[in-house]
Structures are given as C-alpha cells and as structure tokens.
Amino acid sequence: MSEYIQVGKIINTHGIKGEVKVLPLTDDMTRFEDLNSVFIGDNNTEVEIEKVWYKKKFVILKFRDYDNINDVLSFKNKFVLIHESEAVELPEDTYFIFQIVGLEVYNVEGVKIGKIKEVLQPGANDVYVVKDGSKEYLLPAIKEVVKEIDLEQKKMIIDPLEGMIE
Numbered sequence: 001m002s003e004y005i006q007v008g009k010i011i012n013t014h015g016i017k018g019e020v021k022v023l024p025l026t027d028d029m030t031r032f033e034d035l036n037s038v039f040i041g042d043n044n045t046e047v048e049i050e051k052v053w054y055k056k057k058f059v060i061l062k063f064r065d066y067d068n069i070n071d072v073l074s075f076k077n078k079f080v081l082i083h084e085s086e087a088v089e090l091p092e093d094t095y096f097i098f099q100i101v102g103l104e105v106y107n108v109e110g111v112k113i114g115k116i117k118e119v120l121q122p123g124a125n126d127v128y129v130v131k132d133g134s135k136e137y138l139l140p141a142i143k144e145v146v147k148e149i150d151l152e153q154k155k156m157i158i159d160p161l162e163g164m165i166e
Helices: 029-034 069-075
Strands: 004-014 019-024 037-040 045-055 058-063 079-083 104-107 112-120 127-132 135-140 146-150 155-158
Touching: 004 029, 004 037, 004 058, 004 069, 019 029, 019 069, 029 045, 029 058, 112 135
Parallel strands: 104 155
Antiparallel strands: 004 019, 004 079, 019 058, 037 045, 037 079, 045 058, 104 112, 112 127, 127 135, 146 155
C-alpha cells in the first residue's frame, strides 16, 4: 500500500501571490483546514499550508514561503498528498478509493471476474469498474453485491445480481 494518499489535485494557480486552486479528492473538502503541511507531486515536495479558503467547489491554498505565481507554476496538474497516518478514521466496512482500486474480484464460487480499475461516484452509491481483458463490468458498491473485502489478500468477493456479469 502507498505511504501517501491523494487528497486533491492542483488544477491551476489562483491570483499572483502564490495561491493554488485545488480540486478536492475527498468527501470533506474542509479537511484541508486540519492539515499543517502537504506533499506535492511525484517527488513529494513538502509545503507548509499558510491559509485555506474556498471558492465554489474548489479549495484555495496558500503555501508558506511561496509568495509569487512563478513559485507555484510547477505545481499545476500535480496531486496534493498526505501521509496515510493523517488519513481520517473511517467507519467500519468503509474504505478509501485507493484501497479498492486494484483489488481482484471473485464471485462467491471463487471464479475470478477481473480487477477493479476505477471507482465511479455517480450518486447514491459508488460503482466499481471491473476489467478482465476486453470485458468491463460495472458493480454497484452495495451489501447485496459486495460480500467481502480483504485488503490484506487484495481481493473482493461478490454475489452479482442476475445479468450483471455476462
């Protein structure tokens, strides 16, 4: 498992004083207020958060010692990460998306269905995109379908509804 968790993506700069516009990749966008620092991009550059505010569905971050637009231009299109240890506590039987993506999916008879490539969030419940070669299945993340998730074994057991897997 990764040591870092993506909590946002810097989609642009904001103004000329070194602020960045972040698309939150978390259910609670106010969670940035609880962070003292974050890591940016592939080399995990640590930056200290000086100020957090919101504009529509975006989080605006100002980093300490980054006071000019030119200081943050290289952060554009990079992910904002935190240490796993700073992740919020989840209720039982609730998982982070990064924990679900990559799981091998088997039916209750033990037949491999494929691997989870993506998690969609269209509304009432998440939908798992499972791929097996050229075949792709959409599985609703509901208790009637998902019977077991074993993160240590990196697998999920499902009991698909009729017609779901063909």
